[in-house]
Amino acid sequence: MASHRVELSERLRMVENDREQLVEELRGLLRGSERRFDAVVGSLGDAVTIRDREHRFIYANAAALAHLGFDSWEQLRETAPETIMSDYLVSGEDGREIAMEDIPSVRILRGEPAEPLLIRTVHRNTGEQRWNLLKAAPLLGEGGEVEATIMIIEEVTERKRTELHSTFLARASDALASSLDYEQTLRNVAELAVPEIADWCAVDLLGEDGARRTVAVAHVDPEQLSLARELRSRVPDRLDPEQGLGRVLRTGEPELYERITDEMLAQAALDERHLQLLRRLRFRSLVIVPMRLGERILGAMTLVSAESARALDRHDLRLAEQVAARAAVAIENSRLYSERSAIARTLQQSLLPEQLPEIPGCELSSLYLPAQRASLVGGDFYDVWAAAEGWMLVIGDVTGKGVEAAALTALVRHTLRAASEFDTSPARLLALLDATLKKRPSLSVCTALCLRVQGDTATLAVGGHPLPLLVAPGQVRALGQHGPLLGAFPEVRWQDFTLRLEPGSTLVAYTDGITDARGEGEARFGLARLRDTLQELAERPAAEMMQVLAARVERFQAGAHTDDTAAIALRRLPRRAPERPHSGRLSALRQRSLGPSA
Amino acid sequence: MVRPGRLDVRERVERGTVTVWVEGELDLSTIPVLEQHVDAQIGGGRTALTLDMSGVTFMDSSGLRYLIVLNERAQREGWPVSLVAPAHESARLVLEMTGADRALPFRGPARP
Numbered sequence: 277m278a279s280h281r282v283e284l285s286e287r288l289r290m291v292e293n294d295r296e297q298l299v300e301e302l303r304g305l306l307r308g309s310e311r312r313f314d315a316v317v318g319s320l321g322d323a324v325t326i327r328d329r330e331h332r333f334i335y336a337n338a339a340a341l342a343h344l345g346f347d348s349w350e351q352l353r354e355t356a357p358e359t360i361m362s363d364y365l366v367s368g369e370d371g372r373e374i375a376m377e378d379i380p381s382v383r384i385l386r387g388e389p390a391e392p393l394l395i396r397t398v399h400r401n402t403g404e405q406r407w408n409l410l411k412a413a414p415l416l417g418e419g420g421e422v423e424a425t426i427m428i429i430e431e432v433t434e435r436k437r438t439e440l441h442s443t444f445l446a447r448a449s450d451a452l453a454s455s456l457d458y459e460q461t462l463r464n465v466a467e468l469a470v471p472e473i474a475d476w477c478a479v480d481l482l483g484e485d486g487a488r489r490t491v492a493v494a495h496v497d498p499e500q501l502s503l504a505r506e507l508r509s510r511v512p513d514r515l516d517p518e519q520g521l522g523r524v525l526r527t528g529e530p531e532l533y534e535r536i537t538d539e540m541l542a543q544a545a546l547d548e549r550h551l552q553l554l555r556r557l558r559f560r561s562l563v564i565v566p567m568r569l570g571e572r573i574l575g576a577m578t579l580v581s582a583e584s585a586r587a588l589d590r591h592d593l594r595l596a597e598q599v600a601a602r603a604a605v606a607i608e609n610s611r612l613y614s615e616r617s618a619i620a621r622t623l624q625q626s627l628l629p630e631q632l633p634e635i636p637g638c639e640l641s642s643l644y645l646p647a648q649r650a651s652l653v654g655g656d657f658y659d660v661w662a663a664a665e666g667w668m669l670v671i672g673d674v675t676g677k678g679v680e681a682a683a684l685t686a687l688v689r690h691t692l693r694a695a696s697e698f699d700t701s702p703a704r705l706l707a708l709l710d711a712t713l714k715k716r717p718s719l720s721v722c723t724a725l726c727l728r729v730q731g732d733t734a735t736l737a738v739g740g741h742p743l744p745l746l747v748a749p750g751q752v753r754a755l756g757q758h759g760p761l762l763g764a765f766p767e768v769r770w771q772d773f774t775l776r777l778e779p780g781s782t783l784v785a786y787t788d789g790i791t792d793a794r795g796e797g798e799a800r801f802g803l804a805r806l807r808d809t810l811q812e813l814a815e816r817p818a819a820e821m822m823q824v825l826a827a828r829v830e831r832f833q834a835g836a837h838t839d840d841t842a843a844i845a846l847r848r849l850p851r852r853a854p855e856r857p858h859s860g861r862l863s864a865l866r867q868r869s870l871g872p873s874a
Numbered sequence: 875m876v877r878p879g880r881l882d883v884r885e886r887v888e889r890g891t892v893t894v895w896v897e898g899e900l901d902l903s904t905i906p907v908l909e910q911h912v913d914a915q916i917g918g919g920r921t922a923l924t925l926d927m928s929g930v931t932f933m934d935s936s937g938l939r940y941l942i943v944l945n946e947r948a949q950r951e952g953w954p955v956s957l958v959a960p961a962h963e964s965a966r967l968v969l970e971m972t973g974a975d976r977a978l979p980f981r982g983p984a985r986p
Contacts, residue, residue, distance in 0.1 A: 723935065
């Protein structure tokens, strides 16, 4: 194409340089002796026309006659230029309509400069689309006045189509790769297709149950969009498998209807209103391509030409197929990704106890807000179980993502559960967990708070985790001693810290998802807000405390949870609480706690 | 939507030592930015690295994890690394809470 273009511009230059000679020839032409002029220009492959000051044709070479669709010069000469132009819809590169007075030769006659003009013509009857580059030059008389204009029409349809299609394909590929939300990206692709490729574009997906669902409809004309949507909504979910979209979704073979007739509309219409819509949308031409991966058909893309009157052709079909192939891959990637995230999430959540055990004399409640960004399935966990002596409670945060984090969580929980059968010291349990993590081939670190509850006494050790808060009416205190992160550093140790759980007080252990929860701007939920919230709820039951805290964190958060968030509250029932029938052991403990300290 | 945290990274190479200053929030959303800068500078593993986090206002467990991984890599590949702790309290607390302030190679602030 490029060399062709150079050749053409050289010819144009030749025409301009040899203007004197050309003018000479033109005079001959005007005198009726066109033979010699035609010998010069007639053989050119590009269409060349010469028009007089009234813009009537005085010359057209063979290529011009063919281009304008005329068999003979006489036929062209007798046809008014306006008539010829009215056979076409003419628009510029930007889609703006082009009128007669915008044509370069006409501008020259008006004495205006005439830059080359690229136009798109669509034949009103055949729908054939062409791109033409119009270049014009004046032919001046002896007095310097414009005697005539010469115009060269270079057809650049193929080049322009290649350019448009490759630009569209690149933009569509970018759009498809931009996000894992494939329904949104399909909508973006549909928007891109309009108006350069088609007047409207729809994307339908096939569900696993075989039902069709329209996920995108884009239309060049916003007013027609609602009609287009209504049309799509009237099409049943299960389509006629023998025609149109239904057949494409069944066979996986594309369909091209270059020209849609009213009879075809009538045949395809489901009912009177449907036909009415089809007619109002002025369907002219249609391409339906499947989105498929091997034998699996995921859906279909439909391109429709209407207002623009142009016929979609095999080139458009090819383009649509390329876009649909990319869309199919994007859909599949996104589905695989969601599936993987869902597996990781399910796995992680399955590691949380379904139900917390009942610890006599205590209330136990937890909150868990999983990370909402799919890829960031975190690793917050907690667990409560009956150990060799008393109860064990653990809460922690495995750093890492996805299935890997879930597997690590399982390891941490099982290690602690198994070890607690033999050892009662939380600090030693953490040391054992640390050693286990360090034996793993890849960096495996976690934070953990380990608490053993026995009656009114609790022993805790903390590894890289926020200290728990002891909440009593009028005060909230952080308890314990920071110890190193688990699985991370050499030669480290942890210490047990013993505390008394007074009746009516609540021990709250949490993960940093709560304090790190992000609000508007740079704000974080923070420790102060957590303390205030707990203080306010000091005398409330553990379940209510966790519910209110979860609600406050969610309300504070400006976006989605970027991290897992977990907390667990252990409340020692106040003395005035009614005795439970099974709490014989509790009474014994209580008596002991009422001993010297009371 | 999840809003990414803000992080500014600047670096200077002087006599085979790369100093990287980070300012802002060091969390899951910004770690890749820092990672990219650091990887570009220590390609080949021949350079000493100082990571100055005095301007870090927030750090979460993934930020900490990155520091641990970086330190392990430096030891494995045999290039010196030193860290400058955040001045900001909440970020500092994460390091203290996890024992990273003692276990990782922290030193005084780097010369600007």
